[in-house]
Amino acid sequence: MKRLAYTLVVISLVMGLIGMIGCGEPVTSPPEGGEAGQRQSQSQAKVEIREVIGSYFEAYNSGNYDECLGYYSSMVKQQKGGDSIKSSLAFSHELTGKIDLEIQQVTVNGSSAKVKVLISCDTGTETDVMALIKENNSWKLSEF
Numbered sequence: 001m002k003r004l005a006y007t008l009v010v011i012s013l014v015m016g017l018i019g020m021i022g023c024g025e026p027v028t029s030p031p032e033g034g035e036a037g038q039r040q041s042q043s044q045a046k047v048e049i050r051e052v053i054g055s056y057f058e059a060y061n062s063g064n065y066d067e068c069l070g071y072y073s074s075m076v077k078q079q080k081g082g083d084s085i086k087s088s089l090a091f092s093h094e095l096t097g098k099i100d101l102e103i104q105q106v107t108v109n110g111s112s113a114k115v116k117v118l119i120s121c122d123t124g125t126e127t128d129v130m131a132l133i134k135e136n137n138s139w140k141l142s143e144f
Contacts, residue, residue: 045139046106049113049132052139057101065089073133073140080144088144096121113139 052071059067065086069077072085102118104127111134119126133142 042108045108045113045134049106049108049115049139050103052132052141053101053103053115053117053130056141057099060089060093061098063090063093071141072144073135073142076140076142076144085144098122112142 056068056071059065059071068089069082069085077085098121100120102120103115104118105116107114107116113132115130115132117128117130119128130141131143132139134140
């Protein structure tokens with residue numbers, strides 16, 4: 001039971017680190033094509049976001065923190081520093097082991113998005129929200 005509590009605290013701390021820095025939204029043009037175009041654009045964005053989140057956690061689980069770093073926005077990398085992010089990820093991975101992820105909900109609002117995820121490891125499960133922004137036509141994690 002102590003191990004479960006410890007692991008959940010570690011996961012909370014790691015996800016808290018991910019949530020410490022928020023980035024502003026870049027200025028973008030609204031999608032063309034009216035309401036139907038916006039629905040299609042949001043649907044496509046949700047697919048892209050799911051792919052980004054899935055790929056990020058694949059890289060994390062394989063210990064490829066350089067690849068993980070590529071999924072963060074330039075603002076996060078500038079503010080936290082790439083080496084700091086990678087060492088935090090390595091520390092977290094050492095404590096949690098493999099993380100299984102279930103994406104429960106994706107909400108897109110223009111060039112930003114929130115993703116509700118269920119994160120599980122050997123000793124526990126936790127729900128969290130991840131934030132992303134659209135940067136240079138790619139979805140990036142906007143918090144660390």
